[in-house]
Each structure stands twice: as structure tokens, then as C-alpha cells.
Amino acid sequence: MTRTSLSDVACSVARATDLFGDAWTALIMRDVLVGISRFDDIAHDLGISRKVLAARLARLVEEGVLVRERYQDQPPREDYHATEKGKELYPVLLALMSWGDKWYAGPAGPPLRVHHDTCGRTTTPVMTCEHCGEPVTIDNTSPRPGPGGAVGPGTMVIGQLVPTHSE
Amino acid sequence: MTRTSLSDVACSVARATDLFGDAWTALIMRDVLVGISRFDDIAHDLGISRKVLAARLARLVEEGVLVRERYQDQPPREDYHATEKGKELYPVLLALMSWGDKWYAGPAGPPLRVHHDTCGRTTTPVMTCEHCGEPVTIDNTSPRPGPGGAVGPGTMVIGQLVPTHSE
DNA sequence: CCCCTAGGTTCCCTCAGGGAACTTAGCAGG
DNA sequence: CCTGCTAAGTTCCCTGAGGGAACCTAGGGG
Numbered sequence: 020m021t022r023t024s025l026s027d028v029a030c031s032v033a034r035a036t037d038l039f040g041d042a043w044t045a046l047i048m049r050d051v052l053v054g055i056s057r058f059d060d061i062a063h064d065l066g067i068s069r070k071v072l073a074a075r076l077a078r079l080v081e082e083g084v085l086v087r088e089r090y091q092d093q094p095p096r097e098d099y100h101a102t103e104k105g106k107e108l109y110p111v112l113l114a115l116m117s118w119g120d121k122w123y124a125g126p127a128g129p130p131l132r133v134h135h136d137t138c139g140r141t142t143t144p145v146m147t148c149e150h151c152g153e154p155v156t157i158d159n160t161s162p163r164p165g166p167g168g169a170v171g172p173g174t175m176v177i178g179q180l181v182p183t184h185s186e
Numbered sequence: 187m188t189r190t191s192l193s194d195v196a197c198s199v200a201r202a203t204d205l206f207g208d209a210w211t212a213l214i215m216r217d218v219l220v221g222i223s224r225f226d227d228i229a230h231d232l233g234i235s236r237k238v239l240a241a242r243l244a245r246l247v248e249e250g251v252l253v254r255e256r257y258q259d260q261p262p263r264e265d266y267h268a269t270e271k272g273k274e275l276y277p278v279l280l281a282l283m284s285w286g287d288k289w290y291a292g293p294a295g296p297p298l299r300v301h302h303d304t305c306g307r308t309t310t311p312v313m314t315c316e317h318c319g320e321p322v323t324i325d326n327t328s329p330r331p332g333p334g335g336a337v338g339p340g341t342m343v344i345g346q347l348v349p350t351h352s353e
Numbered sequence: 354c355c356c357c358t359a360g361g362t363t364c365c366c367t368c369a370g371g372g373a374a375c376t377t378a379g380c381a382g383g
Numbered sequence: 384c385c386t387g388c389t390a391a392g393t394t395c396c397c398t399g400a401g402g403g404a405a406c407c408t409a410g411g412g413g
Contacts, residue, residue: 031286040209094410110313119198128333138318146277151305166295261379
């Protein structure tokens with residue numbers, strides 16, 4: 020398939036998707052971030068093929084999202100931990116989880132809750148503006164061309180939309 | 187491949203990933219949300235195989251994320267628009283974009299900026315707690331079992347982690 | 354001596370994705 | 384009238400990625 024590599028496209032969604040837009044990668048990151056760090060544990064937890072898991076982990080290490088660390092010497096054993104870059108994928112997982120909770124939770128409610136240690140409450144995370152703190156939605160934002168080029172899939176349209184009408 | 191359907195797993199990340207954890211789906215949603223609504227336009231914009239695009243659109247309509255609407259009668263032509271459920275995927279895209287901007291933007295900066303109409307500024311969206319408004323990160327949160335069952339991949343670990351030590 | 358554990362690698366098979374040609378249906382031009 | 388264009392798919396064949404299970408390697412332990 021060669022999966023049409025998207026990393027060269029001038030769109031950060033495409034770049035992120037090139038790595039993260041894989042059924043397993045998100046779940047592997049969830050596991051690692053939640054504390055499941057060993058190969059066999061992840062494999063068993065997800066029911067993923069060991070071959071695919073090895074490939075995904077190698078890719079994630081290569082991308083600097085995970086690090087492979089030796090946790091004992093005799094015999095040598097390695098496990099995986101999130102780097103800063105990896106930890107910052109947490110909001111993506113939260114966004115996915117919130118959406119899944121809202122639209123797919125059964126009558127019993129969501130299978131998992133997130134406790135916000137800072138304020139001591141169960142939280143539903145919200146995407147807000149760093150400046151005003153108000154929620155950011157599709158309806159109260161508009162795309163603008165950025166400095167990093169405005170060509171390629173998707174971005175091309177922004178150049179057409181914005182100058183004419185700010186919709 | 188049958189891709190090991192994850193929708194039956196008691197984890198909202200897995201459920202969302204089952205739909206969204208696909209290289210193309212995120213990009214299709216980005217296009218539709220940004221105003222690219224016609225089949226040929228999306229196909230051309232993304233460079234996606236028409237066969238796969240038809241399949242993804244059908245799936246998204248089936249899931250209630252998009253609606254197929256007739257925009258002219260003679261000849262009959264249909265395009266695609268996001269439902270409320272679809273629009274709420276926007277935070278997921280924003281999270282992906284923010285992450286991609288931070289870690290993959292070239293020296294020129296991000297290819298696209300988001301203008302927050304509410305406050306009139308270019309925004310970097312942040313995941314915050316709905317209660318206290320403070321940022322939500324992996325380090326200041328802890329997972330708790332929810333009402334919707336605590337079995338299945340990933341969730342099983344929460345039950346082991348939380349009662350013993352809140353790490 | 355054999356087996357166990359942990360972290361992979363190798364094998365074969367199937368099926369999803371890529372790419373391009375074909376289909377359908379109305380309208381437009383010569 | 385015949386040809387061509389547009390938009391939205393559908394069909395075809397081919398490749399290669401994912402699933403599943405067996406195998407490999409290296410250090411302990413009984």
C-alpha cells in the first residue's frame with residue numbers, strides 16, 4: 020500500500036496523522052502513558068499482533084515519541100516510556116476519549132474517568148483558547164494561512180476562503 | 187486484515203479510534219469541516235483513491251458524522267457536511283494540529299493558524315479542565331474506573347493501578 | 354537438563370489500499 | 384444528432400500491510 024506518506028504535506032494535521040493516524044498507535048500510546056510499558060503487557064492488553072507491535076514501537080522510538088529503556092540487566096530487558104513529545108500527545112487522546120464518551124458511551128456511562136489532581140475533581144477536558152480561556156469550536160474559529168507555506172492538500176483552500184470571505 | 191474491530195472494547199479511545207484511527211478519516215474530516223464538501227474536491231485535495239474515499243464517506247455517513255445532501259437536482263449532485271457529532275471532532279483535529287505544529291513545523295512556522303473569532307486573536311488551543319480552567323496534562327491527572335465497565339484492554343490496568351498507588 | 358520468561362523475528366495467508374479505467378445522467382455546443 | 388463535459392461513484396487488477404502462530408535468543412531456576 021505504501022500508505023501514501025503524508026509527512027511531506029504542508030499541513031500539521033497530515034503530519035501528525037502520518038504517525039498517529041493508525042488504529043494501533045493511539046492505543047499503544049494510551050497504554051504507555053497509563054503505565055503499561057513492557058512489550059508482552061502491551062501485546063496482551065491490546066491483542067495486537069506482536070509483529071505489528073514491534074513495528075509500531077520501533078517507529079515511535081524513531082520519531083522520538085517513546086524511548087526504549089533497560090529496566091534490568093540480568094537477563095537484559097527493555098521497556099518503553101513516553102518522552103516529552105510523547106506525553107504531549109495526551110491531549111489528542113483526551114479529545115478522542117471525550118468524543119467517544121459523549122457519542123458512544125452506553126447507558127452506564129463512560130468506561131473511564133479522568134481525575135484532575137490540580138482541582139481534585141473528575142474532569143471533562145475542553146479545548147480552550149490560550150488567550151481568553153473560552154472554548155474553541157469549529158463555529159467560533161476561522162483558518163488563516165500561516166507562515167509555513169500555504170500549498171498542498173487542504174491548505175490550498177484556506178488561501179481561497181479567507182481573502183474573499185472569512186467563513 | 188479485518189483490522190481487529192475495536193468498537194466493542196470498553197474504552198472510549200478505542201471506540202473513537204475504530205472510526206478515526208485511519209490515515210484518511212482525519213484528513214477527510216478536516217476538509218469537510220473547512221468547507222471542502224464535494225467528492226471530487228476532496229479526492230483531488232487529498233490525492234486519495236476514489237474507491238477509498240467512497241468507502242470512508244459511506245462509513246462516516248453511516249456513523250452519523252457526516253450527512254450526504256443534494257445540492258442540485260438537474261443533474262442530481264450530492265455533497266457532504268458535518269453533523270453536530272462531526273463538528274465535535276474538531277477538538278481532536280486541533281489537538282493533532284497543535285502537536286504537529288509544535289514538533290514538526292519547519293523553521294518558517296506552522297502552515298496554518300487558527301483565528302479565534304470570540305477574542306479576535308490567533309490561538310493555540312489548550313486542553314483545560316471544565317471545572318477549574320487549568321491545563322490538563324498526563325502529569326496532573328489520574329485515571330479512575332468509570333461506571334461503564336472496567337474490563338477490556340487498557341481499562342483492566344486502571345483497576346490495578348488506582349487502588350494501590352495513584353500513579 | 355529442561356523449561357520458563359521477555360522481547361522480539363519469521364513464516365504464510367488474506368484482505369484493504371493504490372491507481373486507473375469504466376459507468377451513469379444531465380446538459381452544452383457544433 | 385452526436386460528441387464531450389462534469390460530478391459522483393464503481394470495478395478491475397496488483398501490491399503489500401496486518402493477523403496468527405511458530406520460532407529464536409539469552410539468562411535464570413528447579
